[in-house]
Amino acid sequence: MVTIPPPAPRSEGAIGVETVGMTKRFGGFTALDDVSILVPPGGFHALLGENGAGKSTLVKCVMGFYAPTSGSVLIDGREAEIDGPKGAQGAGLGMVYQHFTLVPSLTGAENLVIARADAPAILDWKSERAKLAAFMERMPFRLDLDRPVAELAAGEKQKLEIVKQLALKARFLILDEPTSVLTPDEAEEVLGLLRGLCDAGALSVLMISHKFREVEAFARSFSVLRRGRLVGGGTVGAVSRDDMAAMMVGERSVRTLAARIGEPEAAHDVLRVEGVTATDVSGLRRIDIADLRVRRREIVGIAGVSGNGQKELADVLGGQIRATGGRVVVQGEPYRGSRAESRRHRVRFIPEEPLRNACAPRMSVSENLAFRAFDRRGEDIQARPTFWLDRRGMGRRAKDLIARFKVKTASSEAPIATLSGGNVQRAVLARELTDPVDLLIVVNPCFGLDFSAIAEIRNRIVAARNAGAAVLLISEDLDEILELSDRIVVMSEGRLVYETPAVTADSGTIGRHMAGHH
Numbered sequence: 223m224v225t226i227p228p229p230a231p232r233s234e235g236a237i238g239v240e241t242v243g244m245t246k247r248f249g250g251f252t253a254l255d256d257v258s259i260l261v262p263p264g265g266f267h268a269l270l271g272e273n274g275a276g277k278s279t280l281v282k283c284v285m286g287f288y289a290p291t292s293g294s295v296l297i298d299g300r301e302a303e304i305d306g307p308k309g310a311q312g313a314g315l316g317m318v319y320q321h322f323t324l325v326p327s328l329t330g331a332e333n334l335v336i337a338r339a340d341a342p343a344i345l346d347w348k349s350e351r352a353k354l355a356a357f358m359e360r361m362p363f364r365l366d367l368d369r370p371v372a373e374l375a376a377g378e379k380q381k382l383e384i385v386k387q388l389a390l391k392a393r394f395l396i397l398d399e400p401t402s403v404l405t406p407d408e409a410e411e412v413l414g415l416l417r418g419l420c421d422a423g424a425l426s427v428l429m430i431s432h433k434f435r436e437v438e439a440f441a442r443s444f445s446v447l448r449r450g451r452l453v454g455g456g457t458v459g460a461v462s463r464d465d466m467a468a469m470m471v472g473e474r475s476v477r478t479l480a481a482r483i484g485e486p487e488a489a490h491d492v493l494r495v496e497g498v499t500a501t502d503v504s505g506l507r508r509i510d511i512a513d514l515r516v517r518r519r520e521i522v523g524i525a526g527v528s529g530n531g532q533k534e535l536a537d538v539l540g541g542q543i544r545a546t547g548g549r550v551v552v553q554g555e556p557y558r559g560s561r562a563e564s565r566r567h568r569v570r571f572i573p574e575e576p577l578r579n580a581c582a583p584r585m586s587v588s589e590n591l592a593f594r595a596f597d598r599r600g601e602d603i604q605a606r607p608t609f610w611l612d613r614r615g616m617g618r619r620a621k622d623l624i625a626r627f628k629v630k631t632a633s634s635e636a637p638i639a640t641l642s643g644g645n646v647q648r649a650v651l652a653r654e655l656t657d658p659v660d661l662l663i664v665v666n667p668c669f670g671l672d673f674s675a676i677a678e679i680r681n682r683i684v685a686a687r688n689a690g691a692a693v694l695l696i697s698e699d700l701d702e703i704l705e706l707s708d709r710i711v712v713m714s715e716g717r718l719v720y721e722t723p724a725v726t727a728d729s730g731t732i733g734r735h736m737a738g739h740h
């Protein structure tokens with residue numbers, strides 16, 4: 223038999239990438255089990271799966287962050303030895319993450335130059351600029367490279383991340399939920415441009431996404447992972463959305479959103495923010511909140527494009543930064559977000575990026591679940607303090623919460639940082655939502671979660687409201703705000719600029735206020 227050797231590698235244009243029998247074990251746990259996926263040159267392939275399905279593990283094996291337990295990566299049909307991120311870059315592979323990796327204080331041009339592995343110690347800016355200008359001519363993205371990254375909107379930053387990878391000569395790009403920080407319009411633009419590059423044969427894309435709409439609009443083919451195994455896939459358009467969802471979750475049914483029960487109690491303000499002014503650490507961003515009230519049994523949704531002061535408002539309420547003026551009042555008393563005050567008024571705060579902001583990453587799931595009550599007698603957080611850690615009690619409580627909130631973890635003693643993003647989120651919600659709550663403050667609670675986790679978490683928020691909690695929901699996801707809120711307030715440039723009851727809300731009007739047209 224004559225075997226035909228694969229064609230000699232080309233030095234430009236899209237490359238095809240294939241994983242063959244990829245398996246990755248962490249100790250006794252198999253995160254990835256014999257997964258073979260092909261992205262042809264110029265392909266746009268979506269990788270779907272619930273939180274913890276193994277998507278990140280697969281792409282980390284491709285990028286050389288992890289050495290697979292077995293299996294290999296083929297590039298244009300040839301086996302590739304990728305021994306780390308530098309090797310991946312040399313092989314034409316690039317990755318764009320959910321969160322930005324740019325240096326905020328540097329301009330776009332400076333970021334592009336320092337990203338190069340061969341960046342010289344002393345730069346000849348004139349020649350670098352000329353090279354960059356020539357490179358940008360060939361890009362479909364228009365970007366102002368002279369502005370510091372900190373001043374760019376999220377969509378611009380994401381474009382710059384992509385341009386950076388293309389400048390590093392990526393011919394196969396992995397995108398890990400690239401649109402989670404973008405407005406719908408920005409997402410359309412960025413994905414449309416990438417699809418254009420694929421169609422022109424300049425790039426191949428593998429995109430991790432939880433958004434069916436995006437997958438249907440931009441990807442050509444898809445694969446679905448479930449519990450580390452490849453369980454389905456095919457051509458986009460040939461499979462219905464329901465069938466894709468069924469492949470992701472298997473036999474389980476997904477809950478639909480629980481109904482809101484009872485009316486907000488107009489006479490009972492739980493939270494009042496009165497004339498609060500504050501400035502972020504950089505001193506660049508200022509908020510000025512004239513009057514915000516959240517009542518018992520009410521969800522108030524704060525809508526806004528990322529970076530319009532939502533983070534600073536959350537930081538004031540969470541006690542991370544001090545207000546420079548005005549006051550926050552909870553249940554009629556001044557409130558500064560201390561642990562004692564939050565315990566007394568039963569305030570729970572779920573910040574965004576919970577692994578970074580609400581967990582000790584290297585401590586176990588069990589210890590992280592015990593943060594609220596570890597120094598109290600028994601399991602009641604209102605109880606008197608104790609000096610001894612009750613490890614057995616902590617373990618019992620952790621196992622119970624893990625089961626009730628369906629946290630997927632190898633064990634309650636595993637470091638919480640080893641859990642997938644969605645499962646960290648579930649663990650934090652388990653900790654914050656088990657005891658009675660009077661005021662719940664949540665920031666982007668479903669960021670990066672799959673649709674069944676989203677349904678579950680939104681249900682928990684509505685259940686807290688139905689049980690009488692006042693809920694302040696700060697979210698960049700307008701669909702989430704529209705779905706959950708009783709009342710919607712738009713935040714723009716540090717101020718609350720528009721308010722509407724959710725029943726009569728018009729998303730077009732809200733969108734215009736979000737975009738700064740008041």
Ligand SMILES: Nc1ncnc2c1ncn2[C@@H]1O[C@H](COP(=O)(O)OP(=O)(O)OP(=O)(O)O)[C@@H](O)[C@H]1O
Pocket residue numbers: 248251253271272273274275276277278279280630631632640641642643644645670672
């Ligand atoms: N370094 C590690 N050590 C131990 N277990 C790990 C490690 N990294 C991942 N896992 C486990 O492997 C499984 C797959 O995780 P992975 O991050 O690949 O999921 P994912 O599909 O990307 O999820 P998400 O959508 O939540 O990001 C999870 O159960 C996770 O706990």
